Amino acid sequence: MKLKCVPEDFVVTEVSGREPAGGVFGLYRLKKTSIGTLEAMHAVQRSWNLSPKSLSHGGLKDRHAVTSQFVTVRNGPRSDFTHELFSLTYLGQTDSVFGAADIIGNRFEIVVRSLSDSDCRHIQMRSLLVRATGFPNYFDDQRFGSMGASKEFIAARWCLKDYERALWLALAEHNRHDNGSERAQKTILRDQWGKWEECKQQLDRSHRRSIVTYLVDHPTKFRKAFALVNENLRGLYLSAFQSAVWNRMLAKAICTHNPSSIDAHGFSVEVGDCSLPFRFMSEEETSRWKELPLPSARCKGLDADIRNLCNEAISYYGMQLDQMKLSFPRDRWFSRGLRRTLIVPTDLQLTEAVDERYQGRRKASLSFTLPRGCYATMLIKSLTAHQDDQEAETEGDSV
Secondary structure: OEEOOOHHHEEEEEEEOOOOOOOOEEEEEEEEEOOOHHHHHHHHHHHHOOOHHHEEEOOOOOOOOEEEEEEEEEOOOOOOEEOOOEEEEEEEEEOOOOOHHHEEEEEEEEEEEEEOHHHHHHHHHHHHHHHHHOEEOOOOHHHHOOOOOOOOOHHHHHHOOOHHHHHHHHHOOOOOOOOHHHHHHHHHHHHHOOOHHHHHHHOOOOHHHHHHHHHHHOOOOHHHHHHOOOHHHHHHHHHHHHHHHHHHHHHHHHHHHOOOOOOOOOEEEEEOOEEEEEOOOOHHHHHHHOEEEOOOOOOOOOOHHHHHHHHHHHHHHOOOHHHOOOOOOOOOOOOOOEEEOEEOOEEEEEEEEEOOOOOOOEEEEEEEEEEOOOOHHHHHHHHHOOOOOOOOOOOOOOO
């Protein structure tokens, strides 16, 4: 099975009720291919000579896809912008920034390739179950891009005030997303950690070198050095860790309903640092866990069962829920709120055809809408994963 063979095999369209109605913010539709949201916004910022804080968007869209989303620019030009990898279309003026709360959901059009006839039958059968009962609303691998080879979460060490280890993970640990230059820079730090003057002389100009420059004069002040890591990156570290703990909470809740995992359609999938169970459960089974809180010490008033679930999940990382908080720096914090445990896609459609890219194979074309914050790749895993074969051969990202 192959996913994301070409960007056109994964199309995402953001759905929102926001309409131009006058105001100081320009509203635009960003359409992009093979580029990340932040990279596209940075290019617009440079070309239009804008302050970074003047641009806003509701979320990050996949790089390896064809995506469409809304953005706002405070006092932005009332004109379009064209780039070889993206376009920005002016829609009119609006009175506030566009944010995550403005997103109703996302519409997906996805092609899964190189399927056998039995694969197609498997997907058809699973699609009936997903339409009826939904799929577990886990955070998927895209959320855990900051996790390196050790599978340690930077924010876990941050919460435990192990600032040196947090800094090492942020600056020096190899990551599968690193290009050659990035790996070379990290190798310098891995090989000479603590020899700050030597590191400074060998590193390229970057945020990494700026932090090392501070350490040259303050060689053991890792607490302050970690605070020099870009605050947006630190926000991503928090999101990744919180999402991993939430995934473990949902996994434990699912296993609570069925400890022996006896289910004709049950299977598990490796995501982040955890093996996550999938089951198609009845409404009666899921009534106890329709929503779970995003875990952190900020969670107040939890009933005993939910608090125990939180503590069981976070104990894997050597802490209790009350320790999942930050003392320094205080410019970022864990999110609060509830997340639905199961998602039933809207208008799930499935068609099959001969795969023109792979001789003798078939393809499945899927279209559906998911609420914001849900992962289409989790739905794909629900449709395609097997109990005895969870590996998917891909040309793009992992399924």
